Amino acid sequence: MDSITLTADLVALAKISAFVTAAAELTGLDERATWQVQLAVDEAATNVIQHAYDPDHPGDLTLTWRCEGNRFIVALRDYGRQFDPQHVPPPDLNSPLEERQVGGLGLYLITRLMDEVRFDFNPQGGNLLTMVKYLTTGPRDDVAILPLTGRVDAVTAPQVNREVHAQIGAGARFVLLDLAGVTFLSSSGLRALLLIRKELMTLGGELRLTGLQPQVYEVFTLTGFTQVFAIHATVDEARTSFGLKHA
Amino acid sequence: MEIEHRRFNRVDMLVVSGRIDAATSPQLKQRIEALFETGRYRIVFDFAQLAYVSSPGLRVLIEARKKARDWKITDLEGGDIRLANLPPRIKEVFDLTGFTSLFELYSDTVTAVGSF
Missing domain, CATH: 3.30.565.10 (Histidine kinase-like ATPase, C-terminal domain)
Incomplete structure (x- = not known):
């Protein structure tokens, strides 16, 4: 809302x-x-x-x-x-x-x-x-998994946004970002993830993260955002955490 | 909303871009009145760049047409407001409100201007 x-x-x-x-x-x-x-x-x-x-x-x-x-x-x-x-x-x-x-x-x-x-x-x-x-397409009640790779920073954040919004437009509400391939996350990247999280919650959905490499996880701990984001060790654990019937 | 004016021999053309809504329709009305005041009562609107129209805009257009047609040069020839290049969304609003039958609509400005 x-x-x-x-x-x-x-x-x-x-x-x-x-x-x-x-x-x-x-x-x-x-x-x-x-x-x-x-x-x-x-x-x-x-x-x-x-x-x-x-x-x-x-x-x-x-x-x-x-x-x-x-x-x-x-x-x-x-x-x-x-x-x-x-x-x-x-x-x-x-x-x-x-x-x-x-x-x-x-x-x-x-x-x-x-x-x-x-x-x-x-x-x-x-x-x-x-x-x-x-809405002509009802929202999806399963988890949409989106792998991200490379850098997530001010330059790449718009592309991440586009990809997530494309999923949302196609009905996704429960999104799991798999960051296993992400080597670098800046504060701009973090801000982008925060905005995506807020947007999904406004739609009655959720954002969860998995696959964080140590240097990426450190950005979350340094900024205190491990308290804000749902971060999971594995895709399966994240899936279960959504608590959906068809996760 | 932006209004560009082109003057032809017998007819004036107003090219309207942007939105005609409650906030901008007074400005549109003023622009039309300014032409009426100089004795120009034949106007073609080019709506190719019109993004949006709401009911206050429709009201301005219908009142303008009524006023234009009331003005007669001779018994045979009078004023009018004619519309050209309505984008699909604008045409849809006209259809929904029964405005399509209230105006002469043209698919290009040359024919619209030439129709006078």
């Missing part, structure tokens, strides 16, 4: 768009599904920005996302006036130009682009709009 809180003004739109696009891409939504999510969230955020608060005193807007199985869930919360979707006029999709009304298009797009849409309100929590997009 990850979230962002911004003041509900127009400047927030670009940030919200970037945030949710990155989340959708990380989760493995394809290009079209990512665009659909981006547009739905933009319309929802626009509604909050334009209607929730007094324009001179905009309050906050919080966007949260998480992944549960094959459901990509986005929630938008504001503390402004209560929003009742029943009060929004149904969209006019057919009238000729001169008579065409443009109200209700934003809400209509949200319901067409997302697979599930729910509006909740209570006086303490404010408005909560929950939207779900289904």
Whole structure:
């Protein structure tokens, strides 16, 4: 789970768009599904920005996302006036130009682009709009083993990221990095592994490491990161530790 | 969002790139109004580089078209807003909202400009 809180003004739109696009891409939504999510969230955020608060005193807007199985869930919360979707006029999709009304298009797009849409309100929590997009490929429930070789440093970290993200995009959630072939790990490399670990946890998954050569293990002990990462002596031991049925 | 303007003899062309959303649509509206104010009511939009449009953008376009068509040079000839080079995603938003039937759409700007 990850979230962002911004003041509900127009400047927030670009940030919200970037945030949710990155989340959708990380989760493995394809290009079209990512665009659909981006547009739905933009319309929802626009509604909050334009209607929730007094324009001179905009309050906050919080966007949260998480992944549960094959459901990509986005929630938008504001503390402004209560929003009742029943009060929004149904969209006019057919009238000729001169008579065409443009109200209700934003809400209509949200319901067409997302697979599930729910509006909740209570006086303490404010408005909560929950939207779900289904992933076409369900997440894998087995361990994806990725061998790394050579140096893991500032130069090679982008390539490592690409490889892991490709696995995530194909559904991997439980990733074991086999570092048996890694001869050198710098702090940049460590940072990259830390980020991958965080991303997998945000998706409800896990990162484990195995095969660390002594000089690589030493980087972890020196920086205290043996406390943070799950490091295993063998691939089999790591596999079992995931605790999965099909590890 | 960036808007590039090209002036032809009878028609003006606006090349829009980037995003038309709630934040940028006022700027688009202003640009169109600026042309209307100088008596120019025939506009072609080149959307080849348009990455994204949301409902506030659609609202600006439909209101502009209504206003352009209201302006008549003679009883036979009037203003209009015509659209060219819609990328697939933009076309999809138009289809979803029933906007495809509200505009004349062209697959290239030469034909669009020549249609006036």
